[in-house]
Amino acid sequence: MRRIEIMDTTLRDGEQTSGVNFVPHEKLLIARFLLQSAKVDRIEVASARVSEGERDSVSEICGWAGRNGLLDRVEVLGFVDGTLSADWISGCGARVMNLLTKGSKRHCREQLGKTPEEHIAQIREAIVYAHSKGLEVNLYLEDWSNGMKNSPAYVFSMVESLKDCGVCRFMLPDTLGVLSPSQVTDFVGQMVARFPELRFDFHAHNDYDLAVANTLAAVKAGCQGVHTCVNGLGERAGNAPLASVEAVLADMADVSTGVDESRLHELSRMVSSYSSTPIPANRPIVGDNVFTQVAGVHADGDKKNNLYCNDLLPERFGRKREYALGKNSGKANVLKNLESMNLDLTPEQTRRVTDRIIELGDKKETVTPDDLPFIVSDVLGHDITQENVKLLSYMVSTAHGLKPTAIVKLEVKGKVYQEQASGDGQYDAFVRAVRHIFRDHLKLTFPWLSDYAVSIPPGGRTDALVQTRIDWDYNGRTIHTRGLDADQVEAAIKATMKMLNIITSEN
Numbered sequence: 001m002r003r004i005e006i007m008d009t010t011l012r013d014g015e016q017t018s019g020v021n022f023v024p025h026e027k028l029l030i031a032r033f034l035l036q037s038a039k040v041d042r043i044e045v046a047s048a049r050v051s052e053g054e055r056d057s058v059s060e061i062c063g064w065a066g067r068n069g070l071l072d073r074v075e076v077l078g079f080v081d082g083t084l085s086a087d088w089i090s091g092c093g094a095r096v097m098n099l100l101t102k103g104s105k106r107h108c109r110e111q112l113g114k115t116p117e118e119h120i121a122q123i124r125e126a127i128v129y130a131h132s133k134g135l136e137v138n139l140y141l142e143d144w145s146n147g148m149k150n151s152p153a154y155v156f157s158m159v160e161s162l163k164d165c166g167v168c169r170f171m172l173p174d175t176l177g178v179l180s181p182s183q184v185t186d187f188v189g190q191m192v193a194r195f196p197e198l199r200f201d202f203h204a205h206n207d208y209d210l211a212v213a214n215t216l217a218a219v220k221a222g223c224q225g226v227h228t229c230v231n232g233l234g235e236r237a238g239n240a241p242l243a244s245v246e247a248v249l250a251d252m253a254d255v256s257t258g259v260d261e262s263r264l265h266e267l268s269r270m271v272s273s274y275s276s277t278p279i280p281a282n283r284p285i286v287g288d289n290v291f292t293q294v295a296g297v298h299a300d301g302d303k304k305n306n307l308y309c310n311d312l313l314p315e316r317f318g319r320k321r322e323y324a325l326g327k328n329s330g331k332a333n334v335l336k337n338l339e340s341m342n343l344d345l346t347p348e349q350t351r352r353v354t355d356r357i358i359e360l361g362d363k364k365e366t367v368t369p370d371d372l373p374f375i376v377s378d379v380l381g382h383d384i385t386q387e388n389v390k391l392l393s394y395m396v397s398t399a400h401g402l403k404p405t406a407i408v409k410l411e412v413k414g415k416v417y418q419e420q421a422s423g424d425g426q427y428d429a430f431v432r433a434v435r436h437i438f439r440d441h442l443k444l445t446f447p448w449l450s451d452y453a454v455s456i457p458p459g460g461r462t463d464a465l466v467q468t469r470i471d472w473d474y475n476g477r478t479i480h481t482r483g484l485d486a487d488q489v490e491a492a493i494k495a496t497m498k499m500l501n502i503i504t505s506e507n
Contacts, residue, residue, distance in 0.1 A: 004255045005225035007201060008034050008242055009044040010271060012077055014233035017277065024057040026274040030230075031061045033270060035070050037263045040242070041225075044098060047077040048085040055092055062093035071095050075138065080119070080126050090133040097130050098171065099123070103141025103158070105151035116154055120161045127165045138169040140203070145174040148187040159195055169199045169225060174214060177207030177237060181217040192222035201225035204240040206232060211240035212248055219253050230271040231279055231286065243268060243285035243317070251311050262318040285312070291319055388413050388504040391497055394433075396426040396489065408433040412504065417441050427492045434496065444507055447472035447479065447499060454488055468492045472499050479503075 011027050014020065022030065027045065034040050046058045058076060065071040071094070078085030078097040089097050101123050102108040108119050123139075130137050139162065141147065147155040159170060172191065179187070184202070191200055202218035204211035204227070215226045226249075232241035243264040249255050268286035272279045281289040291314040345353065390411040398404040403422040406429035410417050419436040423429035431449070438446045451471035468491040472479040479502055483494030 002255045004219055004223075004249060004253075004257050005041040005201070006242070006246070006257050006259055007042040007044060007075070007225055007227045008040045008229065009203075009227050009239065010034070010230045010233055010242075012044040012046055013227075013235070013239055014229040014271075014275075016235040017233045017238065017275065020233060020275045020277060022057075022274055024053065024060055027057045028060050028064060030267075030271060030274065031074070032064065033263070033267055034230075035065070035073060036068075037260065038242075038267050039258050039260045039263075040228075041258065042073045042075055042096075044075045044077060044227075048079065048088040048097075049081075055088070058089075058092040058094060066093060072136070077140075078126075078130070080122050082122075082126065083129050086126065086130040086133050086135060089130075090135060095134065096136045096138065098138045098140055099126060099130070100140045100142055101158070103144035103155060103173070103175075104147030105154035106146065107143045108154070116157060120158065123162060124165055127162075127167065131166060136168055137166065138171055138201070139167045140171045140173060142173055143175045144172045145179045145183075145187070146176065148190070149178075149183075152190070156194060159191070159198070163195060163198055169201050170195075171201040171203055171225075171227070172218075172223070173203035174205055175203075177205030177211065179214055180208075180210060181213045184214045184217040185221045188218045188221035188223055199224050201227060203227040205234065206237040206239060209237070211238070212244045215240045215245050216248050216253060219249060219255060231268055231275075231277065231283070233271070233275065233277065241283070241285075247285055247312060261316050265318050285317055387501060389497065389500040391493070392416065394430060394493070396430060398426060404429045406430040406433045408437070410434065410437055410500075412437070412442060426489050430489070430493060431496065434500070438500075444503070445475065447474035447503065449473075450478065452492075454491075468495050470495045470499070474503060 011022065011030060015022055031043055031045060034043050045061050046054050062071060062074055065074045074094055075096040075098050076089045076092070076094045078089055078099050080099065080101060085099075086097060102112060102119060105116065108114060108116055112119060114122075127137050141155065141158065144155060163170075170191075172188065174184070188200065188202060191198075200223045202215060202223040202225070204214045204218070211232070215228075219226060226245060227239065228242040228245050229239035230242050232238040232244075242259075246257060246259045246261060246264065249257055250261070265286050268279060271277075279286055279288070281287045284290055392409040392411050394406060394408045396404060396406045403424070404426045405420060405422045406426065407420040408418065408430060417437045419433045419440075421429055421432035421436060423432045435446045438444045449470060450473045451469075453469045455467050455469075468483045468488065470481050470483075470492065472481070479499055481495040481498040481502075483491040483496075483498070
């Protein structure tokens with residue numbers, strides 16, 4: 001099986017996403033995860049001469065990589081600027097420079113104001129000097145895609161003039177994301193046929209949403225390496241997303257990459273957090289919804305020899321398949337969720353629970369699997385999930401210049417407890433008071449709130465309900481709860497009470 005190199009440029013090209021700026025320790029953590037956990041072949045971590053902060057980041061990454069035998073897999077973008085880029089990169093402790101050159105005649109003449117011969121001469125000088133500093137050199141042909149469309153003779157002349165200069169890889173960017181898969185196949189095929197002794201990388205941009213398809217076409221046409229960004233970060237519409245490229249190459253190109261697919265979801269969430277860029281719920285491989293079956297017929301088919309499964313099994317990527325609950329879910333989805341919770345209902349009971357979920361869906365209320373035991377208990381009128389924790393009373397107050405305070409009285413398994421606390425908001429004060437009860441009186445672990453989102457169900461009326469979703473981190477797993485009320489604080493409290501009943505049912 002042919003081996004394809006993955007060079008991830010999240011820390012360089014990905015940082016060109018509007019609003020994304022990684023601080024040095026974040027860059028180091030992402031670099032370590034990419035190379036050691038996700039096992040990509042190479043990473044591009046910065047552009048030379050950007051700032052002193054960037055110098056510190058590159059030096060820190062190179063120091064760590066050198067101590068772990070990975071320094072030759074860390075690359076830095078350099079420019080045709082005489083000795084400046086090579087000195088900067090070498091001074092940071094790096095060993096690989098990705099030299100940015102012009103891959104189209106138009107860029108050469110209009111941006112640089114140089115003839116092709118002048119540009120080639122300066123590139124050769126930059127390469128010779130970089131080699132004298134002990135640097136390995138890869139060569140970007142910027143705007144190569146337009147070069148092949150409008151001035152192929154220029155592209156071939158460039159490569160012909162530089163192929164004997166000790167360049168390790170010629171990197172072919174679709175800088176403006178203008179190519180189709182058939183064009184990539186044609187243009188890459190021409191490069192490989194004309195220069196069979198050279199090693200080519202393909203660098204895709206996603207302006208027409210074709211970055212992954214174009215990357216696949218480049219590999220099939222003979223490229224030996226491809227470039228990616230985690231979560232498809234990058235300028236404008238972004239670059240080819242790492243997780244999607246890995247899955248496509250593994251399943252459709254008959255090649256291997258060495259990437260550890262089981263770590264890609266964790267990597268995606270790390271980069272999303274550090275970049276403050278949410279992952280779309282329908283993003284292939286890493287989105288929240290991509291392994292969730294909604295239609296009941298799909299869940300039914302999964303029970304019958306996995307009729308609705310493809311090669312993208314969630315277990316490959318460290319995830320699991322889920323079955324949504326709503327008006328389209330049907331009995332099969334309900335059964336799948338009941339099965340995962342070891343709840344055994346009769347056919348009639350299942351039908352009644354399904355009808356209740358459909359009713360909630362018609363009202364645009366969202367039902368999560370963690371809500372299911374409460375729906376079952378409500379519908380059937382008996383305690384399949386006991387209400388171990390009852391909110392007897394609470395009072396929250398706020399005043400100008402003072403922190404909000406809360407007094408909370410709970411009944412937990414028949415015993416009454418009361419505590420008070422102050423917090424940064426009314427709900428924060430409520431949670432702190434409840435935490436005192438659970439930690440100080442009950443000696444139980446209290447989950448940490450990991451995510452909190454408030455939305456107004458569709459309709460937009462001033463009397464619309466507020467929906468609060470809270471994610472709790474509890475002993476290494478995530479509990480999702482929702483509350484619905486006209487008051488935001490009350491909705492959050494309802495979501496909290498659901499969580500308290502879930503954890504006390506397990507203790």
